[in-house]
Amino acid sequence: MASEKLNQWLEKYWQGELSHVEEMQFRSELKINRESLSGELQSLAEWFEATESVKHELSLEDDFDAEVLQKIRSTKSGENKWSWWKIAASVLVVITLAYMGWLLPQSKLSDTNQLVEMENTQENPEKAFEETKATLQLMANMMNSGKDHLNSLQLFQVAQDKIQTSFKQEKKKKEDTQKNI
């Protein structure tokens, strides 16, 4: 390419007036004619060469991807655990509401004598204490039942992890076998 054209492009380059396509052409021409250039054009050709090299020299190592993926996967499993807790908590709320709204009134209706005694608990502190104790015992049983649900969920999580691990090992074995072949 004529040096006149290169000099025109050089001037436009300094002014920031080259279009994207023109600039790509300019870079390419300077690269091709690098040995025959002098002065500013030579300096710029070297500059372009260096900016291209920066892309290769400044790059991350191969294990970077694995590090990031490991981190985001641990975030994901953390979120799963949290969602199991949310389910467990919801189950507990439903059980408590069912007890309060349905079981408790039923038990009151089934024993009218007890109901009469209940109305006068202020005059009979021992009875009140017994009633409170029985109610708290029932609540404790309900809480334990909720906890059992959580245990079964944890068992499910452990089983899931084991399956994933064995699947990964199987996959790795297959890959090793393929590499050996």
Next chain:
Amino acid sequence: MSEEIYFKTTFLSKKNKLYRFAYFFLKQEDEAKDATQETLIKIWDKRAEWDKVENPDAWSMQIIKNNCLDRLRKSKTAQKHQESFQVVHSTDQNPGTISLWQDQWNVLQQVMDRLSEKQKTVFILREIEGNSYQEIAETLEISEAQVKSDLFRSRKFLKETMLKINNHGIRKTQSMA
């Protein structure tokens, strides 16, 4: 497509571009690597917003730019800011190439030191990454005219630095000859 596959193809595949960008702001390789990792994890955490993002490339550049600026603010407050670039050595073993690399590295450092943060961003995206004016404008949320104006200014510094180095015989290639 699963979220993880989309993340790998759209964002993780651009890790080196993000890393270089962070390097020119933070001037240290380790710090730039940390910023890149943090940015990618932040992008993952914002996955609920992915479908609203029109230009994922520009979006991820904005996130790393903010991350770098936050880090700079903190390091300046703690007075731990690196004043000059940690020199990246060429992997090429040819003495001529190494020398040329050192000369140009010197030019790059001198130009970067004279630019404002916005001008530096424009300069990196255009000179190193080869982005178009439109792409730069979208990334920085400025007009193309503003991009051209910043680029003109940074190229003026580039020209001056090159002339200074050539006229004063600082070039190592010449001194070695």
